[in-house]
Amino acid sequence: MSQARFNVVGIGNAIVDIISRCDDEFLQTQNLSKGHMQLIETTDIEQLYAAIGPATEISGGSAANSCAGIASFGGDTAFIGKVNDDEFGRIFAHDLRAIGVKFDTTKATDGLPTARSLVLVTPDGERTMNTYLGVSPELNHGEIDASIIKDAQVTYLEGYLFDRPEAKAAFEQAAKIAASGGRKVSLTLSDAFCVDRHRTEFLALIKNNIDILFANEEEISALYETSNFDEACAKVKSDCALTALTRGSNGSLVITPDQSIEISAIPVDKVIDTTGAGDLYAAGFLFGFTTGESHETSAKLGSLAASEVISHLGARPEATLSTLARNNGLI
Amino acid sequence: MSQARFNVVGIGNAIVDIISRCDDEFLQTQNLSKGHMQLIETTDIEQLYAAIGPATEISGGSAANSCAGIASFGGDTAFIGKVNDDEFGRIFAHDLRAIGVKFDTTKATDGLPTARSLVLVTPDGERTMNTYLGVSPELNHGEIDASIIKDAQVTYLEGYLFDRPEAKAAFEQAAKIAASGGRKVSLTLSDAFCVDRHRTEFLALIKNNIDILFANEEEISALYETSNFDEACAKVKSDCALTALTRGSNGSLVITPDQSIEISAIPVDKVIDTTGAGDLYAAGFLFGFTTGESHETSAKLGSLAASEVISHLGARPEATLSTLARNNGLI
Numbered sequence: 001m002s003q004a005r006f007n008v009v010g011i012g013n014a015i016v017d018i019i020s021r022c023d024d025e026f027l028q029t030q031n032l033s034k035g036h037m038q039l040i041e042t043t044d045i046e047q048l049y050a051a052i053g054p055a056t057e058i059s060g061g062s063a064a065n066s067c068a069g070i071a072s073f074g075g076d077t078a079f080i081g082k083v084n085d086d087e088f089g090r091i092f093a094h095d096l097r098a099i100g101v102k103f104d105t106t107k108a109t110d111g112l113p114t115a116r117s118l119v120l121v122t123p124d125g126e127r128t129m130n131t132y133l134g135v136s137p138e139l140n141h142g143e144i145d146a147s148i149i150k151d152a153q154v155t156y157l158e159g160y161l162f163d164r165p166e167a168k169a170a171f172e173q174a175a176k177i178a179a180s181g182g183r184k185v186s187l188t189l190s191d192a193f194c195v196d197r198h199r200t201e202f203l204a205l206i207k208n209n210i211d212i213l214f215a216n217e218e219e220i221s222a223l224y225e226t227s228n229f230d231e232a233c234a235k236v237k238s239d240c241a242l243t244a245l246t247r248g249s250n251g252s253l254v255i256t257p258d259q260s261i262e263i264s265a266i267p268v269d270k271v272i273d274t275t276g277a278g279d280l281y282a283a284g285f286l287f288g289f290t291t292g293e294s295h296e297t298s299a300k301l302g303s304l305a306a307s308e309v310i311s312h313l314g315a316r317p318e319a320t321l322s323t324l325a326r327n328n329g330l331i
Numbered sequence: 332m333s334q335a336r337f338n339v340v341g342i343g344n345a346i347v348d349i350i351s352r353c354d355d356e357f358l359q360t361q362n363l364s365k366g367h368m369q370l371i372e373t374t375d376i377e378q379l380y381a382a383i384g385p386a387t388e389i390s391g392g393s394a395a396n397s398c399a400g401i402a403s404f405g406g407d408t409a410f411i412g413k414v415n416d417d418e419f420g421r422i423f424a425h426d427l428r429a430i431g432v433k434f435d436t437t438k439a440t441d442g443l444p445t446a447r448s449l450v451l452v453t454p455d456g457e458r459t460m461n462t463y464l465g466v467s468p469e470l471n472h473g474e475i476d477a478s479i480i481k482d483a484q485v486t487y488l489e490g491y492l493f494d495r496p497e498a499k500a501a502f503e504q505a506a507k508i509a510a511s512g513g514r515k516v517s518l519t520l521s522d523a524f525c526v527d528r529h530r531t532e533f534l535a536l537i538k539n540n541i542d543i544l545f546a547n548e549e550e551i552s553a554l555y556e557t558s559n560f561d562e563a564c565a566k567v568k569s570d571c572a573l574t575a576l577t578r579g580s581n582g583s584l585v586i587t588p589d590q591s592i593e594i595s596a597i598p599v600d601k602v603i604d605t606t607g608a609g610d611l612y613a614a615g616f617l618f619g620f621t622t623g624e625s626h627e628t629s630a631k632l633g634s635l636a637a638s639e640v641i642s643h644l645g646a647r648p649e650a651t652l653s654t655l656a657r658n659n660g661l662i
Binding site for chain 1: 388425429
């Protein structure tokens, strides 16, 4: 296998987050499922936007956040995702490139607008996401650049891509290219509701095509339809070669057929906004993995990145993660 | 004089801030004058945007920030300013209405885009602004709603409006309507460079038409072309009935022909971003002034609002200022 130019190429929905604070009562009034992502259509997002308070716009998107994190650690990374050539598309592209991620997917010049997600953050820091996908799933016109995928140690795919047929096809195409080039394929389960929607396909994929799996407790439990976390861990151990499970303030668990390693979370003074916690954990883990660190150190890099991103609003790092990692003796 | 529906109507540039962190060296490389606002054109803002790091988009605009602050204190306020019916225009309108400001100025549907300012925040929290005005100055087609101005105790105008002829004409029209209706007219000097550009006109205006003047040390010194702050204070005392001068961490000074009152600043743990400090001081002061508070209490409300806004990124309050004021025993 030849030397790879990129540590990781991420493929996912290209989204700008519209972040606003609200209380739990507001979520109930709007019938929103706290802590989850729901897909919404144009009229619904307009109604919800009109109902929320003042907002802040920050680039987001699960896999894109992970790529931003890897770049901040000093890794070489590329992102494949679809935006329109509109204001939000320009913001998304700028922010990704500005942090050092290669991003060359052709912008759409007509049709649907760039995706956006109304992210409602409650006082406990939990985020509830309402995503309008717009042009984002349209990854079916040669956007999957085989040369980049072949040139990346890991192709990292977000489960959210399964929510639309064109995006799912792109996902499958990318996974195939990576595998045929002898590269690793990594998946994040994204959201428990998303797992519910695509359980059978996710299970087959994990058994046959995924080298590195990321999920949180709720997602892995949803996958195996069990409320028993240990049972889910035992099952994933036989289904996947390498799994990293995040458990919020209880840290994370790295599972291989040989062993399970528990890693503590890094405590933060105050959780401001959990958006991006899982994405940044994956960023740290994959940066460690692709630079030859042990699973333990990789998981610690994941915890570090997650602790940074939940200390402020928005799902991308504000601090330079390479500096943070050096200051913590991790690299 | 009849009862007024609004405490304050603000008129100013309708801007979305694109906020990014940078170091002092970057400002030097880009030949940017730290702490100031410079106007830039389309190609320049594109070049500068390409050069800066990842950014956050938050609604701004000087007088609009003040209106947001007054609404957060629980005041009734309206804003007059021009946006286009584009993504940034929708963001601006949403954020202003969502905090409770009446905003009905007709959106442009073609022509120039909504104004934006690249706000570069250095590690000391100081902001350097690079503003593309776009459609914002086009306040010359009946946008000045006389009924709102007649129905507001104070018409609050930003000095920045003088930078474009159409906006300046709107400024003068609004001041005239307010004065003829027996209402107060208030001006903020906005920026020392802006004062340099319009000194003679500002001086005449202050002597003849302005009831309440806001400025910081640098702006009032620029107005009277002196480096001696006491001299500037003495001059403004004879030129204007009521002046509130902000002095950063040294607090503020309220000057009337009869007296000068010094008010302390409220210390903050860490200054994150000074954008909006003056705007929010004016918000607190004008809220106090229009609700019958003493100059001293009004200035304290100003300090409180300024201390809140410099503790986070962005020029609009994140906390509810009425709650903050109650908790501090000010209202």
